[in-house]
Each structure stands twice: as structure tokens, then as C-alpha cells.
Amino acid sequence: MIPTTASTTLRRNAIEPAIAELQALLGDRLSTAKAVREHHGTDVSYHTPYPPDAVAFARSTDDVAAIVKICAAHGVPVIPYGTGTSLEGHIGAVHGGVCIDLSQMNSVLRVNAEDMDVSVEAGVTRKQLNEHIRDTGLFFPIDPGADASLGGMAATRASGTNAVRYGTMRENVLALTVVMADGRVIRTARRARKSAAGYDLTRMFVGSEGTLGVITEVTLRLYGIPEAMSAAVCAFDTLDGAVNTVIQTIQSGIPVARMELLDDVQMDAVNRYSKLEYKVAPTLFFEFHGTERGVAEQAEMVQALAAENGGGDFRWATRPEERSKLWQARHDGYFAALALRPGCKGWATDVCVPISRLAECILETKKDLNASFVKAPIVGHVGDGNFHLSFLIDPNNPAEIEEAARLNERMVLRAIAMDGTCTGEHGVGWGKMNFLQAEHGEALSVMRQLKQALDPQGIMNPGKIVRI
DSSP states (O other): OOOOOHHHHHHHHHHHHHHHHHHHHHGGGEEOOHHHHHHHTOOSSSSOOOOOSEEEEOOSHHHHHHHHHHHHHHTOOEEEESSSOOSSSTTOOBTBOEEEEOTTOOOEEEEETTTTEEEEETTOBHHHHHHHTGGGTEEOOOOOSSOOBHHHHHHTTOOOTTHHHHOOHHHHEEEEEEEOTTSOEEEOOOSOSOOOSSOOHHHHHTTOTTSSOEEEEEEEEOEEOOSEEEEEEEEBSOHHHHHHHHHHHHHTTOOOSEEEEEOHHHHHHHHHHHTOOOOSSOEEEEEEEEOHHHHHHHHHHHHHHHHHTTBOOOEEEOSHHHHHHHHHHHHTHHHHHHHTSTTOEEEEEEEEOOGGGHHHHHHHHHHHHHTSSSBOOEEEEGGGTEEEEEEEEOTTOHHHHHHHHHHHHHHHHHHHHTTOBSOSSSOOTTTSGGGHHHHHTTHHHHHHHHHHHHOTTOOBSTTSSSOO
């Protein structure tokens, strides 16, 4: 639980006049209804929900700036909200305050097809964007699974299944419009593909999780839709064989688009949930992008590597509807895992390590799981060294929560000891704050100084990433 502090008490005394001013500004676009507040304080994780005191529905950057100015005047916390799909407590109002819901800011502002970039409001979701630009021959590849908002994806530095080829939000955000803690509006960069002009403010705000400012507009790179795409599923005799195939594929320079690992527990869950009939064994899902000939060559090389590591025949999905079904099954993996134990909650966690240490990290983690009474399927965007666990726990059973916490800590510290990170894509929120000292050391104090310089009142999503 997040402890109550003296500053929290002062903020509670300031919330009523702030709400009164916001009500005058927004009218029925400000809600203090219990159901609305509870919805906006709850993400899809096991973390304790923290409802805000009020929810403000913004329709423009000017709206956000006005809301932030009122909150700043009263010292009231501001918590940005996109679609609520975060996993580490990012949207919880741990010190109360006003949630700014950006979902109504959902306009695609400019499509620059010749430059292969697009500018959108923060509430546009990735599926909405790709539907909007479908006829241009371009697409936006970052796919974290959930139909998250692009502002939220920038704020959490999201990535997903395509990251091995197309990178993460860090590489694909060209510029941002941000409302600062005092209500100033800044644009972090122009649309040029590179710049040596000044501090890289764009990268500073990508991954800041609303703790430095509220992202209201995003300019993104786009890519040409490949001439050919094909997907395949390959089961392996051992988990070690599957992971070694991943490592060898990356080291061989094969430009695979997606490479997803599912262990035997996760494959059983996927089969049951999505009504599929794949072998219950450690399995890799692949997708190849390029020309017809290039895709065929990539697949042949990967098949050869898989065969050397105990992989079976590839099961192909070449038609668009087959590929969609395959990847939907992968994206539904979390819900498939929950269905293995009806009534449970999922404690989702992730780490990322250098690719050369991936096999060791996954196998040691699997050994811990096999020796535990808590079940947790393993899935991973293993092409870039990132994998996930979903602990299936009874939130009312202290023994299960304690065991999941123990296993999670062992996995995270193992990854950090391998020169990896406590989170490859879920972000910090307040769920992983305790691991940042081990990972960053003295650099954490620099992050704290940065936070205090840009947000001296500590109102921007307080209680996340760094403790002040």
C-alpha cells in the first residue's frame, strides 16, 4: 500500500476548490461519480486500485493545459489516462487528485504519406490509426497486444510483438506535444528524421509515464506495408532448443518481423482458450515480412536453425485471416492464462536481458516455477531478449501473493545481474519502483532531480517511477 503523507493530507484539503473550478470550466465533462472514478483508478493488473477524486474529460490540448493550471494552482495531483491497459499501477491516483481522460482526443491530425509519418492526438489507438491509413500503403507496426492509446504507448515506452524488426516507441516517436506541470505547452521536436539541435526532449518524455508532463499529441514514423507476409508455428522438444533458435536467428542477421516464445503451460492455455490444436510444448510463433522471395529465404534459414535445435515442422499461416487468427490467439495469451484458473488474478511481470543471456535467464526462471506451488505461464518477445510471466494467484491468499513476489524478485534481480532491466516494456509505475536502485544506482538521483526541476510541486502522476 502507498502510505499517506502530510503532503497528501494538504492535497485532500485543496481538492474541493479545484473541483469547483474544474466544474465551472468543463461542465458535465467533469465527473465525481464513484463508478467513473473507480474505473479510472483501475488498470488490468493485480495492483490495488486507487480511484481519483474526479475525472476530467479533455477534448483538446488547450483543455489539458487549462485543467493542469487549475490543479497546479491548488497543488492537486494530475493523472493522465488513455485506455487503462497498463500493468504496473501507472494510472492509480495513489495520492488522490484529478484524472485527465484523453480518450476523446482521438483525431488523426496529419498524414504525411510522402514523408512516411503521421501526427495524432494522444487518444488515438493503434488500431484506429492503422485503419485510418490503410489506403495509403503505410502502417504503424508497434503492437503491444492491447488496443492501447498512442499517447499512453509513448508515455510507457511500449513495444510488443514487432519490436525485433521495427523497434519500440522510443525509436518511432519523432515529436510530442506536452503540457508541462505549470500548464505550459511545448513541442519537443520537428518532423525531421534526425536532429542535433539541443537536448533530446522527445526521448525524455517517452517512457516518463506522466510524471513529467501530459502528452497530448504524437508524431510517429510509418512504414510501407510489406509485399509479402507469412507466419508459422514451430514446436520444440525443449525450452532450451526454442530459445537457442531465437538467439541464433538474431545472431545470423535474419530480419524476422516477429518471434514469440510460449512455454508448454501457455500453449495449453492458448489451445483451450482459442480452440486451437497445437502441440503442448515450448513453441515459437514467427512472422516474416518482405518480398515473396525474401520471405521464403528467411523462412528457409529459420527452419534450418529450428531443426538443429529440436524443432518440428513449421505450421504455416499465409492468408491474412489465418495470420490474424494466429496473432489474436497470441495477444489473448493473458486471458487464456487466466482461464486456466477461473477466479484468479493475473500478476503480469516482465524483464529483458542481452540476447546472449536469454536462455540462461528463462531456464533459471522456469526452474524456479517448476519448484513452486504458484503457476505462471511464460511468454516472450524473445527476439529482443524480453519475456513475461503471468502469476495466476488468489489475491485473498497471502501465501500465494508472497510466493509470487518472491519469484518475481528473483527473476528481476537475476535479469539485472545479467546486465538486463527490471522491465522491458511494462514500465515502472509504482509496481517496480523498488528495483530501480538496483538497476540504475546513482543515476536514480539524477532522475529525481529531473523530476523536481520539471515538477517542483510533485503533482504530475506522483508516487510513480521515483520517490521524492
